[in-house]
Amino acid sequence: MSTALGIGSRVDHPSFGKGVVVDTALEFYIIWFKSQQATKSISKDYADLKTLEQVEGTTGNETITIADIEQALSNILDQRLHDTQMVPIGPRWRRGNMILKPGDATLASKEVPIETFFHKIVMVRDRLRVMEQKINAHKVMTDDEKVDLQQYITAIYGSLTTFNVLFKETHHQFKGMSTKD
Numbered sequence: 001m002s003t004a005l006g007i008g009s010r011v012d013h014p015s016f017g018k019g020v021v022v023d024t025a026l027e028f029y030i031i032w033f034k035s036q037q038a039t040k041s042i043s044k045d046y047a048d049l050k051t052l053e054q055v056e057g058t059t060g061n062e063t064i065t066i067a068d069i070e071q072a073l074s075n076i077l078d079q080r081l082h083d084t085q086m087v088p089i090g091p092r093w094r095r096g097n098m099i100l101k102p103g104d105a106t107l108a109s110k111e112v113p114i115e116t117f118f119h120k121i122v123m124v125r126d127r128l129r130v131m132e133q134k135i136n137a138h139k140v141m142t143d144d145e146k147v148d149l150q151q152y153i154t155a156i157y158g159s160l161t162t163f164n165v166l167f168k169e170t171h172h173q174f175k176g177m178s179t180k181d
Helices: 064-081 115-135 144-167
Strands: 010-013 017-022 028-033 037-043 051-054 099-101 110-113
Touching: 010 028, 099 115, 110 115, 115 144
Parallel strands: none
Antiparallel strands: 010 017, 010 051, 017 028, 028 037, 099 110
16 A cells, blocks of 8 residues: 555455554554454555545644544444434335234234334344344354354345335345255
């Protein structure tokens, strides 16, 4: 990497994945990597470090403390946790109702707005994604344990593919295990 990166530059490392430069020294960058949930010192000469977004380095003596980094990460995580992605329902389902009719004709049916049901399905999907991220970032679990749990999550996604008909856009849909091998 030939250009100097400033604090806040986003990078991609072949082993550690995406990260953010949190400090610089004479010969290396200190980069926080999401996949590691930790900082690593990477040589400024390391050729395989790819710049995703460059922030110009400062020439002053500004220093960033670990407390500054923790506060910045806390702010980012708070924003991300409260951001909810708007997932559109298919137009034909808007203002529709789902009727649950018991097999026993003497019992009452239950009517639920499809948008309410759809919202619950999207919440399940989003919580599964958070669980996946927590599993992948877990520091104590072995890779075998992570893969084992990932297989269960993929199977859960597969069980939920029935509800894909409700999604307007296919990239929001559930994807399970492929049966083509």
